[in-house]
Structures are given as structure tokens and as C-alpha cells.
Amino acid sequence: MKRILIIPAYNEQDSIIKTIEKIKESNINMDYIVINDGSTDGTESLLVENNVNHIRLISNLGIGGAVQTGYKYAFENGYDIAIQFDGDGQHDVRFIDKICEPIVLKEADMVIGTRYLDKSSSSFQSTFMRRFGSNLISFMIKICCRKKITDPTSGFRAVNKRVLEEFALDYPTEYPEPESTVSLLVNKYVVKEVPVSMNERNGGTSSIRLWKSVDYMGKVLLSILVDSISFRKKRRKK
Template identity: 60%
Template structure:
């Protein structure tokens, strides 16, 4: 049976982290033959996140300093590699992702059809009512167009944090993973390397607590830097 790990990055998620974990625990109760392991990466939270995780005896890694989403997730990949997991899934700690779609997200990897899968709100079959703001949807479409131009592959929910990777990418990301803008940048990188990426329709929820890592005042800065990074990766010669 494949070993699957949920990597849950958490920064100041005191309002949602326990309820997020509870949904996983409930899933495991109802799927005793196919349980999911998880590890919370407490990314230097300044609120009660660490206290909540410790007092409730939840498996987690405490980072002394805030590394940002890329550093936190890479810590999870290092953990997955050290503990010999077959699939690692990035799973947000803010309640946006639905654990009931984990099996769907894993299936293309199980079937040998993908090295990475992305849980998508924007592909056929998704009934997700939450699709982010119009401004962010526009930004996602622009990033998607850049990735298509430089890799030849059309993906839609390119900033989705609900992603699964196979054993090979676990090993790769444990060593080399973007600290900034990790989702679109790492996706572009592996597409340039000839890896296979699939999108799977999922439902997502609005975050149940905390604050998004992308603030409105950062949106222009975020977009410029993401697009420049995609251009740099896209113009490199493939190995």
C-alpha cells in the first residue's frame, strides 16, 4: 500500500489548524484501510498555533524562524523523504482544502500518469463555489498563459496549494524548492524537465481563519516577480 503524507504549512493559524486536523482525523476513522499521515510545519507562528499543536499532541515540526511558504513546504518534503513516503501532498492549514478529494488528487500518480497533480477549481468537473476574487482569477490566468508560452503545457489553477507529488519529486524538492512563489515556479521547472503534471477537479473553501500570504498591497510585486521568474526558467535550455 502506498504511503501518503499530508504536509500542512501553518503560519498564525490558531483559528483553523485544529479544525483542519480534525477533518483529517475524521477521514481516517472512516477509511481505516487507507489512512493518511500528516505533519504540520509550524512556520514560526507568533500566535497560539504552537501551543494548540503541543497541547493536543498533534504531529508537527516547529520552525524557530518564519521561512515562508516555500521553506515550510520544503521542510515537509525533507520529512517525507526521510520517512520514505511514496506521495506527499501540500494541504493548507486554513481550511481551504477538502480531505475528501485527496484520493482523486493521488489517482493520476498511483496510475503512473503524472509526477505531480494539482487540485484545480478551474477545470471541467469542479463544482467549487469558491474560486477566489476576480482580481486574483485574472492574475492566475496571466500566470497560466506565461507557463503555457514557455512550456507548451496549459494549466489552469497554477497557484493552487493543493498539490501531490511522487517519490521522485519528493527527493528533488527536499533538496531544491523555490522559497518564493513556489507553486507556479516549481511547476514551470518540472514541466521544463519533461515531468508530467495533471489537474484534478476539486472543491475548495474560503479560509476559515488567519490571513493569506498574498496581501493586496503585494499583488503587483507578486505578479511581476512570478512572471519574471517564469521567463527566466522558461528561457533556460532544457537538460
């Protein structure tokens, strides 16, 4: 099966090359594509210098738009599995095979690498506030989709070909991680979670800042509710 890593990067000059090196070292048998989301620092020149396979977005789109570009690329080039992987060193290369496994075995359409499952001895469990926010989003998803997702904001996920095609055509770009999960769940796709451990960020700042978090939470919760209605039956079921 052809597999590809989609690595969105926005102003990640301190960590992106390290991430790529780690992927190459681990000699997992797969391609990768870096989506440079209109970075304003030295990310682009680093990518060109190191001959990294990448797409430079001509304008900043945000994480959702960037990741969707990756899905489009994966779809156009006929990949069977796409794995979303952060460029900031938060995600661990060792878990890539693990999150692909349920898809290879055809047990799931999308697999989320989650920090919070008990089995995992994660070195990075994130702060109390983030955890609280995550739980709130989980709760909302459970109400709307009747399925428990412990880590709905995790950006470490793998999808099969069918979902890849769906995402290439239509991907929620405002709050991509929880929204895309909801869009699959309401259409009876199988979403599975696998425990992973994540590292602290190597550099850069998290896209969710504290002073914005209340505003963010309100909008995410609303978007889950809206998506659970608007995406219903929109995604075609084969």
C-alpha cells in the first residue's frame, strides 16, 4: 500500500528539518509531503536547500487549508493511506506504523493518535486547561455523534483511501480536527483511537493560545453541532 505523510508547517524553521531527518532515519517505507503554509520565516529556503519534497502555499491558509492541500496531493498521486504528522516535532515517528495498523487491517476508516488513553505512558499529557477543553469537545461530540473520542484535537491521524478522497473534496478548514472527525462520524465511518505519546513542542507556538481559548471553545462547540447536522448524508456512503 502506498502511504504518505502530510506534514503541515507554518514558521517551523527551527524544527522542520529535524522532523524530516527523523523520518528519513527511521526508514519507514513511505513518502512525505511538507505543506509550507505561507511561512514568513526561513522555512521555505530550508526546504529548498535540503531538497525536501514540499508545496509552498502562495498565501497562508491556516492548518485546515494546508492539510487539505496535502490530502489533495495524496489523492491526485494515488496514495492508499495518508498520515497527518506535525512538523514541530510533537509527534513521534515510532507510532506511525501503529496508527496505520487498524487501516491496513481494515478495522477503521480513520485512526486518531491520542494522548489521553490510559494505556499510554505519554511524556507529554498537556496542561490541565487543554485537557479540560478537550473533554468538553469530547462531550459535545458524544452528544452529537454518540461516539466517544478522547482526543478530538489531536493532529496525529491516519486515513484510508475513501476518507482521503472525501477530505480532498471537502474538508472543514475552520476547526479542522474536531470538525473533520464529526463529519466522518455522522456518516457512519469508523473512527478508532490508538494511544500514542507526544513530545513537547520543539519550537514555534501552539496554534491555540490561552487568551483565545474561551472564544475558541465556544466556536468549536457550535461548529460541532452545526457540522453534525450539515454533514449528515452529505458525505456519500459507498
